Amino acid sequence: MRASAIPAWAGATALEAAQASGALAMVLGRTILQLRSLDRRELVRGLVLFGYRSLPLSGVIATLIGATVVLQTSLYVQRFGARNYLGWAAGFSVVWEFGPLLLGLMMAARVGGRNAAELASLNVGGQLDGLRGISLDPFALLVAPRVVATSLSVAGLATVTFALAVLWEAAAAFFTLGLPVRVFFESFEQLLGFGDLAAGVIKSFCFGLTIALISTTAGLRAQGGARAVGHAAAAAVVWSSAAIFALDFILTPLLGALLT
Amino acid sequence: MSALAGIGAPWLLLARALRQSFRRGVSLREVLRQAYEMGNRSAWLVVSGLGFFGTVMVAIAHQQARRFTGNITVVxxxxxxxxxxxxxxxTVSLLAAARAAASSSAELASMTVNEQVEALEMSAGDPLADLVAPRVLASAVVVPALCVLGTVAATASAVATVSLAYGADGFSYMDGRFVDWGDVACGASKAVLCGLFIPAAASARGLSARGGAAAVGSAVTLGVVDAALGCLVIDFFIAVLFLLARA
Incomplete structure (x- = not known):
């Protein structure tokens, strides 16, 4: 890179960042304004498409998380002689970290990618302009219900994922360590509170909101042909994943201070 | 059924791409270009993601350790x-799946939809050897490299967090007392297998896209979901395998 190209690159990057964050703020602001008059049908469609249809995927994720957490910790449980605390340790790591994080990453791909692709192909095909032409607000009709549906879906899926993952953990602990299910759930029940569960659900809701905002913005900003649709979907997935890690970093200490 | 197809199709495509690339040869230049695309461009994502992850992991460990010993250096x-x-x-292979699978399935799907893949076949090219194999070979090298980079980033941020935020000796965290060759082999084999699987999953979805712009979008979504889910499954089975080997 030539020396003269560096200021140009920095300027272009800063401009792009400002535009993107402005677009995100616009989507968030207009969604909040639209909350009272959401299109019911579109909201239900979003909940079915993003939430209900993702149930099998979240079941698979829960199974893999639950089994893997116990497999990996079983070594230390034996080494430190902490069998009685396994229920708490395994439940804690699923609810606080691995449940929201892995669910968020998978939903970024599934829901975020699909949302961005749908909006981008409507945008590229001129259908959004068509809606404006017959004086319908594409935002109220297409965007706000999706943002609400995605956030609610991810939070709802999180509860299902937590429950399934903990059940699988109990099963895995029984089969690998011979730990009675009663002992597992005793420490789970005694040492984990409502605050821990709330933290996990709030974290997942925030991840869902981020995925929705980023993917919607990426879809609405797409310009061009088939390539632009692919690019919007890819950008939505990548930026949502990056944002999930950054948000995890901010939310974990914050929720930890607030709820425990 | 479609889930099984999502897991199986990439492996078939992988085998066919490797066979075709042995038969026809692979352009080293293309492999290097893909390695640059995937490696250099994913490096910031992996380093920042794992940097944040390292800090969060320590925060969780700290909360767990406080319950028993009050000392993070034990765990x-x-x-x-x-x-x-x-x-x-x-974590690295999930991030690589998001980044690499999204971009390569988008590229291949828009090529397929615009009939550029057929044009390539017409001019005696082979999509498997020319498009898929370079991505697979590049990724099999790049994902383990990113994995090393990510682990270093997570360790560095964990050490910084323990020293600065919790006031304990951060370097006790880098203690390799428990790490043996089995752990390294386990991590490395996961990284290599995920590296092979990610571009294969993305290419399988990209090359089978049919239709217009909407098909490109759904190819990207399905490609990333397949790749990420495949990484979770690979991770689980390798973990079981090494646990059985240890026992």
């Missing part, structure tokens, strides 16, 4: 071993 080495064996490879 530090265990977490370091887990990072090498489990968290590092898994």
């Amino acid at each position: 530090g080495p265990a977490y370091f071993e887990l990072l090498v064996r489990e968290f590092g490879p898994l």
Whole structure:
């Protein structure tokens, strides 16, 4: 890179960042304004498409998380002689970290990618302009219900994922360590509170909101042909994943201070 | 059924791409270009993602350790071993799946939809050897490299967090007491297998896209979901395999 190209690159990057964050703020602001008059049908469609249809995927994720957490910790449980605390340790790591994080990453791909692709192909095909032409607000009709549906879906899926993952953990602990299910759930029940569960659900809701905002913005900003649709979907997935890690970093200490 | 197809199709495509590339040869230039695309452009994502992850992991470890001993340095080495064996490879391959699978399935799907793949076949090219194989070979090298980079980033941020935020000796965290060759082999084999699987999953969805712009979008979504889910499954089975080998 030539020396003269560096200021140009920095300027272009800063401009792009400002535009993107402005677009995100616009989507968030207009969604909040639209909350009272959401299109019911579109909201239900979003909940079915993003939430209900993702149930099998979240079941698979829960199974893999639950089994893997116990497999990996079983070594230390034996080494430190902490069998009685396994229920708490395994439940804690699923609810606080691995449940929201892995669910968020998978939903970024599934829901975020699909949302961005749908909006981008409507945008590229001129259908959004068509809606404006017959004086319908594409935002109220297409965007706000999706943002609400995605956030609610991810939070709802999180509860299902937590429950399934903990059940699988109990099963895995029984089969690998011979730990009675009663002992597992005793420490789970005694040492984990409502605050821990709330933290996990709030974290997942925030991840869902981020995925929705980023993917919607990426879809609405797409310009061009088939390539632009692919690019919007890819950008939505990548930026949502990056944002999930950054948000995890901010939310974990914050929720930890607030709820425990 | 479609889930099984999502897991199986990439492996078939992988086998066919490798066979075709042996038969026809692979352009080294293209492999290097893909390695640059995937490696250099994903490096910032992996380093920042795992940097944040390292800090969060320590925060969780700290909360767990406070309950028993009040001292994070006791659980530090265990977490370091887990990072090498489990968290590092898994998180890095999920991030690589998001980044690499999204861009290559988008590229291949828009080529397929615009009939550029057929044009390539017409001019005696082979999509498997020319498009898929370079991505697979590049990714099999790049994902393990990213994995090393990510593990280093997570360790560095964990050390910084323990020293600065919790006022304990951060370097006790980098204690490799529990790490043996089995852990390294476990992490490395996960990274290599995920590296092979990610571009294969993306290409399988990209090359089978039919239709217009909407098909490109759904190819990207399905490609990333397949790749990420495949990484979770690979991670689980390798973990079971090494646990059985240890027992």
